[in-house]
Amino acid sequence: MRAARLHAYGPPENLKVEDDVERPAPGAGELLVRVHAAAVNPVDCKMRSGAQRAAVRLKLPAILGMDVSGVVEAVGPGVDGFAVGDAVFSSPSHKRMGCYAEYAVITAAEAAHKPANLSHVEAASVPLVALTAWDSLVDGTGLRAGEKVLVHAGAGGVGSAAIQLAKHLGAHVATTCSGRNVEQVKALGADEVIDYTRDDFAQRLSGYDVAIDALGGEVRDRTWPVLRRGGRLSTLVSGLPEAAKRYGPYLALVVVAAGVVRDIVAARLRGKRFHVALRKPDGERLAKIAALYADGTMKPVVDRVFPLDQIVDAHRYQETGHARGKVVIDLRA
Numbered sequence: 001m002r003a004a005r006l007h008a009y010g011p012p013e014n015l016k017v018e019d020d021v022e023r024p025a026p027g028a029g030e031l032l033v034r035v036h037a038a039a040v041n042p043v044d045c046k047m048r049s050g051a052q053r054a055a056v057r058l059k060l061p062a063i064l065g066m067d068v069s070g071v072v073e074a075v076g077p078g079v080d081g082f083a084v085g086d087a088v089f090s091s092p093s094h095k096r097m098g099c100y101a102e103y104a105v106i107t108a109a110e111a112a113h114k115p116a117n118l119s120h121v122e123a124a125s126v127p128l129v130a131l132t133a134w135d136s137l138v139d140g141t142g143l144r145a146g147e148k149v150l151v152h153a154g155a156g157g158v159g160s161a162a163i164q165l166a167k168h169l170g171a172h173v174a175t176t177c178s179g180r181n182v183e184q185v186k187a188l189g190a191d192e193v194i195d196y197t198r199d200d201f202a203q204r205l206s207g208y209d210v211a212i213d214a215l216g217g218e219v220r221d222r223t224w225p226v227l228r229r230g231g232r233l234s235t236l237v238s239g240l241p242e243a244a245k246r247y248g249p250y251l252a253l254v255v256v257a258a259g260v261v262r263d264i265v266a267a268r269l270r271g272k273r274f275h276v277a278l279r280k281p282d283g284e285r286l287a288k289i290a291a292l293y294a295d296g297t298m299k300p301v302v303d304r305v306f307p308l309d310q311i312v313d314a315h316r317y318q319e320t321g322h323a324r325g326k327v328v329i330d331l332r333a
């Protein structure tokens with residue numbers, strides 16, 4: 001089968017598209033999916049570069065890709081609820097990945113039926129970011145109707161999903177983005193938009209119940225005072241890639257773990273709560289999310305679509321840090 005494989009940690013050019021990669025076979029509880037589309041996520045770039053290798057060590061050559069939409073080609077033993085020919089989507093765990101390929105084996109428990117109203121390209125853009133937004137807003141911070149939430153980087157993949165999910169939960173949503181994306185985040189439902197190139201969110205906002213931190217560093221530091229006492233901050237970013245540059249991949253893990261403990265304690269001392277978001281590859285939760293896309297409550301936000309041959313360009317674009325929504329690989333192009 002055709003697949004983009006990473007042979008060595010490093011720049012985007014280390015991803016090589018090959019025509020003779022062995023097609024995987026599904027084991028017990030697994031599905032073989034003919035991939036129609038796969039999304040690119042920032043974590044793919046961090047894994048490719050080696051910045052995350054202390055946390056997730058790749059067995060090279062590796063096929064990256066943690067978002068897929070496609071059609072079930074074969075079903076492994078012990079699978080209920082899925083049959084050959086079903087259109088499915090999933091964000092497989094980092095142990096599986098492998099979505100930058102014509103075929104991928106995914107765990108059935110991590111899959112859900114694709115919403116019929118979404119194309120495969122649109123559906124592939126959803127699972128990882130929506131599961132992360134769910135982890136932050138529903139499980140992590142328990143956002144309630146009537147509360148105020150600040151979503152940083154509202155024009156990005158997670159931010160676009162988080163704005164829509166927060167509105168669905170009945171919250172008042174403020175978000176940060178650059179001027180060119182103001183109309184886009186308003187269209188997603190944001191009540192208040194702060195153009196971070198002209199305005200300081202920390203001056204404009206106060207008394208917030210919840211914040212989603214997509215940036216870390218000084219943005220996170222300046223977000224704490226925006227929260228009321230009892231407020232909750234969910235961070236998406238561990239700071240591992242930055243720490244890896246400074247301390248090397250392994251010591252970085254210790255530094256980051258110590259930082260999380262420090263942030264939890266510091267938050268408690270301020271009467272606030274710190275949550276570290278973790279996308280959970282869970283098919284049941286994804287089915288709940290699928291229902292929100294099926295009835296139009298949430299909409300996919302796809303920025304650029306690349307054929308597999310242009311995987312290097314797709315990674316370069318993702319790494320600009322300014323994608324508007326999702327970057328998707330169309331395996332049928």
Ligand SMILES: NC(=O)c1ccc[n+]([C@@H]2O[C@H](COP(=O)([O-])OP(=O)(O)OC[C@H]3O[C@@H](n4cnc5c(N)ncnc54)[C@H](OP(=O)(O)O)[C@@H]3O)[C@@H](O)[C@H]2O)c1
Nearest residue numbers: 042132153155156157158177178236277278279321322323
């Ligand atoms: N913990 C987890 O399980 C988990 C899951 C998913 C993602 N993440 C992490 O969360 C982070 C965000 O992920 P993502 O997929 O949303 O990334 P993304 O799609 O690449 O985010 C790009 C967006 O960030 C915005 N942005 C850049 N600088 C900004 C700033 N200073 N203030 C406000 N917005 C800014 C850009 O908007 P403008 O162009 O308008 O600047 C752009 O739309 C990444 O580090 C990712 O690895 C973690």
